[in-house]
Amino acid sequence: MHSVGQLSTQIRVQILVRGIVQGVGFRPFVFTLAKRHALKGQVLNNTGGVLIDVEGEGNDVESFIRDINANPPPLSIVERIERIEHRDDVDSHYTDFRIIESAPDGTGFTPIPPDIATCADCLRELFDSHDRRHRYPFINCTNCGARFTIIENIPYDRAKTTMREFVMCDECEREYRDPHNRRFHAEPNACAECGPHVEFRKSGDAKGFQFGEDAIRSARASIVRGEIVAVKGIGGFHLACDATNDEAVRRLRERKGRVDKPFAVMVRDVGQIFEFADVSAAEMTLLENSARPIVLLKKKPDSGLSKLIAPGNAYIGVMLPYTPLHHLLLTDTNEATRGMKTLVMTSGNLSNEPIVTDTDDALERLATLADAFLIHNRKIHISCDDSVVRVFEERELPIRRSRGYAPLPVKLPFKLKPTLAVGGELKSTFCLAKDDYAFMSQHIGDMESLETLRAFESSVDLCEKLYRITPEIIACDMHPRYLSTRFAKSRAKSLLSTSPDNLVGRHIEICEVQHHHAHIAAVMAENGLTGEQPVIGFSFDGTGYGTDGAIWGGEVLIADYKGFTRAAHLRYVPLIGGDAAVKRPFRHALALMWAAGVEWDEALSPVAACPLVERGIIGRQLETGFGSVPTSSMGRLFDAVAALAGVRQVVTYEAQAAIEFEALAANDVSESYEFELVTSDVAEDDAIMMESSTLIREVAKDVLAKVQASVIAAKFHNAVADLILKVSLIMRENHDLNQVALSGGVFQNVALLEAATKRLRAADFEVFTHRLVPPNDGGLALGQAVIANFMKQETA
Numbered sequence: 001m002h003s004v005g006q007l008s009t010q011i012r013v014q015i016l017v018r019g020i021v022q023g024v025g026f027r028p029f030v031f032t033l034a035k036r037h038a039l040k041g042q043v044l045n046n047t048g049g050v051l052i053d054v055e056g057e058g059n060d061v062e063s064f065i066r067d068i069n070a071n072p073p074p075l076s077i078v079e080r081i082e083r084i085e086h087r088d089d090v091d092s093h094y095t096d097f098r099i100i101e102s103a104p105d106g107t108g109f110t111p112i113p114p115d116i117a118t119c120a121d122c123l124r125e126l127f128d129s130h131d132r133r134h135r136y137p138f139i140n141c142t143n144c145g146a147r148f149t150i151i152e153n154i155p156y157d158r159a160k161t162t163m164r165e166f167v168m169c170d171e172c173e174r175e176y177r178d179p180h181n182r183r184f185h186a187e188p189n190a191c192a193e194c195g196p197h198v199e200f201r202k203s204g205d206a207k208g209f210q211f212g213e214d215a216i217r218s219a220r221a222s223i224v225r226g227e228i229v230a231v232k233g234i235g236g237f238h239l240a241c242d243a244t245n246d247e248a249v250r251r252l253r254e255r256k257g258r259v260d261k262p263f264a265v266m267v268r269d270v271g272q273i274f275e276f277a278d279v280s281a282a283e284m285t286l287l288e289n290s291a292r293p294i295v296l297l298k299k300k301p302d303s304g305l306s307k308l309i310a311p312g313n314a315y316i317g318v319m320l321p322y323t324p325l326h327h328l329l330l331t332d333t334n335e336a337t338r339g340m341k342t343l344v345m346t347s348g349n350l351s352n353e354p355i356v357t358d359t360d361d362a363l364e365r366l367a368t369l370a371d372a373f374l375i376h377n378r379k380i381h382i383s384c385d386d387s388v389v390r391v392f393e394e395r396e397l398p399i400r401r402s403r404g405y406a407p408l409p410v411k412l413p414f415k416l417k418p419t420l421a422v423g424g425e426l427k428s429t430f431c432l433a434k435d436d437y438a439f440m441s442q443h444i445g446d447m448e449s450l451e452t453l454r455a456f457e458s459s460v461d462l463c464e465k466l467y468r469i470t471p472e473i474i475a476c477d478m479h480p481r482y483l484s485t486r487f488a489k490s491r492a493k494s495l496l497s498t499s500p501d502n503l504v505g506r507h508i509e510i511c512e513v514q515h516h517h518a519h520i521a522a523v524m525a526e527n528g529l530t531g532e533q534p535v536i537g538f539s540f541d542g543t544g545y546g547t548d549g550a551i552w553g554g555e556v557l558i559a560d561y562k563g564f565t566r567a568a569h570l571r572y573v574p575l576i577g578g579d580a581a582v583k584r585p586f587r588h589a590l591a592l593m594w595a596a597g598v599e600w601d602e603a604l605s606p607v608a609a610c611p612l613v614e615r616g617i618i619g620r621q622l623e624t625g626f627g628s629v630p631t632s633s634m635g636r637l638f639d640a641v642a643a644l645a646g647v648r649q650v651v652t653y654e655a656q657a658a659i660e661f662e663a664l665a666a667n668d669v670s671e672s673y674e675f676e677l678v679t680s681d682v683a684e685d686d687a688i689m690m691e692s693s694t695l696i697r698e699v700a701k702d703v704l705a706k707v708q709a710s711v712i713a714a715k716f717h718n719a720v721a722d723l724i725l726k727v728s729l730i731m732r733e734n735h736d737l738n739q740v741a742l743s744g745g746v747f748q749n750v751a752l753l754e755a756a757t758k759r760l761r762a763a764d765f766e767v768f769t770h771r772l773v774p775p776n777d778g779g780l781a782l783g784q785a786v787i788a789n790f791m792k793q794e795t796a
Helices: 026-034 056-072 120-126 170-177 212-224 248-254 281-288 325-330 359-365 451-466 485-500 515-526 579-583 585-596 605-609 612-624 634-644 654-665 693-703 707-737 752-764 779-793
Strands: 012-018 038-048 049-057 076-090 097-099 198-202 231-232 238-240 262-266 295-298 315-319 342-347 370-374 388-392 395-401 408-419 431-440 471-478 509-513 535-545 552-559 562-569 574-575 627-631 675-680 687-690 738-742 766-768
Touching: 012 056, 012 262, 012 471, 026 038, 026 049, 026 056, 026 097, 038 056, 038 675, 049 056, 049 675, 049 693, 120 281, 120 325, 198 212, 212 238, 212 325, 212 370, 212 579, 231 359, 238 248, 238 605, 248 342, 248 388, 262 325, 281 295, 281 388, 325 370, 359 370, 359 535, 388 752, 395 779, 408 515, 408 779, 431 451, 431 779, 451 485, 471 485, 471 779, 485 509, 509 779, 515 535, 515 552, 515 779, 535 634, 552 612, 552 627, 552 634, 552 687, 552 707, 562 707, 574 579, 579 634, 585 612, 605 634, 634 707, 654 707, 654 752, 675 707, 687 707, 693 707, 693 779, 707 738, 707 752, 738 752, 752 766
Parallel strands: 038 097, 231 370, 262 315, 295 388, 408 471, 471 509, 535 738, 562 687, 738 766
Antiparallel strands: 012 049, 012 076, 038 049, 198 370, 231 238, 238 342, 262 342, 295 315, 388 395, 408 431, 535 552, 552 562, 574 627, 675 687
């Protein structure tokens, strides 16, 4: 007899486990768990997740379900467990517990795991001379290896990946079929007998190929000689060279046309990092996690690395090896090349183009960049560049969300219609949303070339197929000339013209979303805010198309998902020549000085940097307004003040001046410049004008007084943080709001972010910052997707 309340009957339960549950060892986990609880039944993948049909004593079944939720495999994420069917007092249906083949139903969808760094078990086998996979460059198991970049369709089975071209040998097949083996249904499972292989060839050499261990040894020797080697990785090609060789790094910059933008480095092990960078415990955790992102670390003043890797930058991007091939390349047994411990590893692409993934394409397009190629014959189905993160408040602040993170979804506190949001122009990503999932794509690149547009389109095609999403709403930026905006409109026409049955008679709605509103909605959504109450949103960035046709970027919005009020913004200043002012910050510095009544004294760096003839032209443009557009951009203000302080007059990559300005800021300066707050009669909604003229006059005065640039930088950062607090206090008083959201590319600046959040929390504000998607335009699509749905609800 069972006690009262105890389940004593035989029951049969069918459940669906949703989340990141395919490609992470979930079925063998369920198999083992069912055996432990003496249960019978079956488990399989389907397009909705993992489907389990189980029967046994009621208590045992309930314990089994609790254990699934409490102790899932380490790489899995259980979103929810749904009971599809529950029957009591059933006759035995099964004789044992089995894992069976996947059952696609064509309708459901399940999140796909990202590519995962080589696990400790595989790494141990890789360097075990007695293991059959000793030094095999594609060793993997259920706990690691390629996932997202090789998948072609769901459910995640080998036949639906690029590994289908490799027929497993008997030993690999045995592992693959054994539920007790960690390679059970590891879809990329292979060995040297049956799997992919590596190949080395010199650029332009059509005959002298080397394979296997010889290929890796030759690639390493080539790098040690100072050559540049294109290395095919998990999501695309890298260009690699010796990080201690100035001449090799200089040549790489010259060939790639990359003047100053920092390169990332890959180190053999953690111990190497301490030789050239400071590493906190939180940064160490990020470096070693399964995503293996590039982590921005504070450089030490003297190290053996080339100073050309990150010139003028206080930080260096560092990553650990994340594929077996990387480990082998950095851990060679040849005495002559053993000293090489750190490689420059930068994306294998031409300027303004997406990372190259196809081998034949690489041999042609990278031939002028690389002296040699280390390639392999496993196809990359979708490109995925390296992720970049910083640490803020002991947690990660994404700068570029890609390999290791994409395509993990952002879980929303509400449900959305099937939606495609296409982001902006820079740092391009897209978002596919359905129900309470928002699937953020990998970083694709700046949408400034047809090659990037094609990569963007092919990624959208694949993800729509993987997630079974046919958009009913397509969201884009308001800017009429963005390629992404044009793509959104052509995409809607294309979907309607194909007219599949599920689209007949249906209208696909295009929703144009204001850039800075999307930034605020993105940080709200990733923090799980429902939007029932507006937030005080600071949207500070470089460029965004405003509702009045001006270039916005220093915006304070009272915003929810349905709409926003522009409550405050930086005073408009002419942006002379558009992109010319972005690339030459001295031009915008001159405009700000003109607006503030500061004489163009040649003792001030922006004046000295501007040729006399150009100075005259800029002066006339400022007087007449010809060839200029008004801007309220905080990003441009950072650039201009950096120029005025003598830090940087011309930039070679986005935000270079602001990045170097942040790096200079002294930590022990409490003084601050000050913005003035004035009410404008002409601004919409009586917006408060954040006036920088007094600040510009004070900066110029300090420069002429020979105040150190580090002090000027600190005082300016303090001024912006003080401004955020001052405006927040006014908004709280006027609107009875206490939640502050910080978003936009300016908030990649950790010095500013820390100063602002510290002030806000001291004043009892609840502050929301980014943790899952970047504050820059790489997170824009998430905000667009959510806003588009709420706007359509309002107009329905």
